[in-house]
Amino acid sequence: MGNIIITIDGWSSCGKSTLARQLAKALGYVYIDSGAMYRAITLYFLRNHINWADVKQVKSALKEINIDFRFNKITQQSEIYLNDENVEYLIRDLVIAEKVSEIAAIKEIREFAVAQQQQLGANKGIVMDGRDIGTTVFPNAELKIFMTADIAVRVERRYIEMQAKNPNVSIEDVKANLQMRDYIDSNREISPLRKAEDAIEIDNTNININDQLSLALELANKKLQKI
């Protein structure tokens, strides 16, 4: 069977990465978390005190950034490396989440990330999740999924996930962060979060992870039969 490109876009914390990871595993595809790239860039900018309002500083900082994904045999997951350092866990911190949407709205940063994302999908056989994957990164992808869920459900899911790492985080902080990111991500000038015209919407407010995977696999298999 041939390979296709599957894009999964949608709002923050609506389960995109869970579905993308499972789908990639079921199909034997590579999974790429594009949000992790923007998070890793944010980590670099914060650590190195880069002023992202200054284009010159942004451009020279990007020259120092090398991002790649490596498969961890123990966790059976692909993990992101920033200049050879595994930052998969560091980038999930709320400190990063508070700045990432601002940084991801910058033209030079998007060009840098999108070029790498397109390179990663050059041989197809990939599931990539993010905000602009079906609209900008792979506008010709064979299967595009757009995910959504009620805000209360999304806040609850992200809160449980963050509590495990940092028990001091409050549900109010998590909600404020999700709402702020959704606002910036869908209102920025370049590649705002949009449902591509040919994307299929999955609202997972009331469906469980297994049903969601079955639905997506059915969609993928239909596309695979046509190529």
Ligand code: DC
């Ligand atoms: O998927 P995530 O929550 O880890 O993404 C972090 C941020 O990165 C998100 O708030 C917006 C930005 N992002 C983006 O602008 N474009 C993408 N393709 C993926 C993420």
